[in-house]
Amino acid sequence: QINESFREILNEPWLERHLHIAIQHSSDAMLRLMNRRNRIGSDIELFSMLHDKGFALGTDFIVGHPGESDAIWSEAMENVRRLHLTHIHPFTYSKRDGTPSAVMKPEVNGTVAGKRMSELSALIEANNRAFRAQVNSPLEVLVESGENGRYSGYDQYFNKVVIESAEDLCGDWITLEHYEVDDDYNLAKH
The missing domain is CATH 3.30.750.200 (Transcription Regulator spoIIAA)
Structure with missing residues (x-):
């Protein structure tokens, strides 16, 4: 406890x-x-x-x-x-x-x-x-995996975040100021 x-x-x-x-x-x-x-x-x-x-x-x-x-x-x-x-x-x-x-x-x-x-x-x-x-604050996301321009990781609230990006984000910590709330995860562009 x-x-x-x-x-x-x-x-x-x-x-x-x-x-x-x-x-x-x-x-x-x-x-x-x-x-x-x-x-x-x-x-x-x-x-x-x-x-x-x-x-x-x-x-x-x-x-x-x-x-x-x-x-x-x-x-x-x-x-x-x-x-x-x-x-x-x-x-x-x-x-x-x-x-x-x-x-x-x-x-x-x-x-x-x-x-x-x-x-x-x-x-x-x-x-x-x-x-x-x-949530009214930026998301801090550890990007764990991705391919074909879609990457995913978890934020500080342990919520899944999917990020669309032309660059390889795997292994990066990124801060997202803007994102959309989807049914199962948050979606952002980087």
């Missing part, structure tokens, strides 16, 4: 503006079932503070864990909306023999888990696009 030492550096200009904090779920009932120490109230408080400081926020999320009822899922989605997430690594629960979760009931149907995964992913994709649209 984020301790006071880490909080002290949150305003440093050299710190990238994306944080990935694994919370696993956004329902206290599920967090207890998963034997997690965090609780959603303090997670929301932390994520709100980080959001107010301009950070893009990501997390891991387990969908379809045994015991995840429709009511719990509704609560979880309401809490996800309050977390200001812009990135997510969602996983569908997979049973592992010998773990406490392997014998928990009721199990969540795979089709239901898939629908929940889609719902969660769609929400975070919309959040990400809205976040990218409201």
